[in-house]
Amino acid sequence: DGTYHCGCDPEYELQADGHSCELKSSCNFKCQNNGKCFDGKCVCTSNFEGEYCEKDKNECDQSIFVHGCSYGCINTYGSYECICPDGYRRLADKRTCVVSLKISFHYRLNYLIM
Template structure:
């Protein structure tokens, strides 16, 4: 019999089915009643029977840990793309090798599994001091107060008088103020400025006519 050959290459790089073989040959048959040569000419041995990334090998397959798949547990599962995650609807799912993690989106706070809206209006915002902050899901809006114009982050006083946005009486004078305006009835009229009536000075002794003159 010849010596055993070196072991051949393994039939698999991983998994439960890898094997390798080696052989030997009968160099000369038995003669003159000598002992018959053994038929054991091939030997087989297991090899590379393991699973990757912490998987467990069985007699038939690899039992992969969560986050891994494939015949040898060599493939990372894309939980985020396959919607196999438990991230909150207001969180971003970030895939990692063998797993994933969740991060709450801007405007929300939490561990990613649970995300709660942040009320930015209770903290520092970019709203102008003359604007009102309104909270909404994940963000907020700024709106200039009455009497001011702008985008909420920049607000300027509105001149209601020059822009004809006042409700002063036609016989009143409009005076612009910061964030508002006032109406004052003109001389010869009485009222609250938004409603002015003619004042009869002759009947109310509010004239400076001589006592020997007629007031008209």
């Protein structure tokens, strides 16, 4: 009937036009979250893990020496945030908690009034 079907050698893949072949990429899958393909495997950024870099790494589960939060840590997608208890605030490093001056003055005023 005059129709034909193209095929490609194993290291090539048939393109959308149905008749041309191109060399396959070294990864036959998509690396996610800015992961890079290397030797047929995804190499993930430090905040993700999994075969395709599809899983958010919980930095808060790691040692304080990894995340550096002096009080507490909340995991966010692709990152984390350090938190402080009530009456404390974060320094510019966004990791260290110190007593809030507002609370400190409040207690001094209460002491003087009594």
